[in-house]
Amino acid sequence: MKIATWNVNSLTVRLPQVLDWLAAQASAGAPVEVLALQELKLSDDKFPAAAFEQAGYHAVWHGQKTYNGVALLARSPFNAVQRNLPGFEDEQARLIAATLGADDTQGSEGGASAPALRVVGAYFPNGQALGSDKFAYKLRWLEALRAWLADEMRRHPRLLLLGDFNITFDDADVWDPEGLRESIHCSSVERAHLQALLALGLHDAHRLFAQPPKSYTWWDYRQLGFQKNRGLRIDHILLSDALRPLATACQIDRSPRKNPQPSDHAPLWVQLQGL
């Protein structure tokens, strides 16, 4: 089962590329079972559910006009959909969680049905600059996420957290670690929050496998950033303890970044066996 995440920077602009990419993966014999999308930049009524349905995908979404917005697509239907963090007042649409397979929160016996998979798609706040109001919001959001996930993981042992985290793990995720030291996406305080998520029992799927050096998921549109591979690895897939042994591969797909009118982010996918 292939599970992917992609910050599309406007689903209105990128819908054809998303449909093309899904079709290309299927043609290559490895169809995408689940896709998390971020930065839809459209309101709920503008979400192209019919186009995805025609492509064979169920969808759930949490849209917002102009900014943010997240969605999950899957080839099977979702249950127990959650939008944003419970108890955290937020005008910004940044998180959507849903269950694939039998709802495992009801304590049912299961029997023949496969264990459920809890999918959490998120668009973490950017933060703009250390010390700014937006940075303070980023830190509050990160703490609310961690607190909620601690409980969520107890209820759903098979859980993935994937999306645009807007945080690098370490200097290997940064094209210019010295020039960007302690700047936004690279600061110690942001990285400590990312480590706090791992401490809940989550694992960076990308680092479970050998990867090419200078593997990034985002490149600035300006100054030929992609061509010069001046990027950051800020999009991630984290796997719970129960899912970690099922992972067989994890890759960044740079090919859509070469399209005309690309997103500034590339999709990232993980392959899980036995699901």
Place this chain on the structure above:
DNA sequence: ATGCCTCAGCTCCTGAGA
């Protein structure tokens, strides 16, 4: 250069992204 692209929208400029 508080710049350089790209996107949305109170659209021919501005705010936000990362």
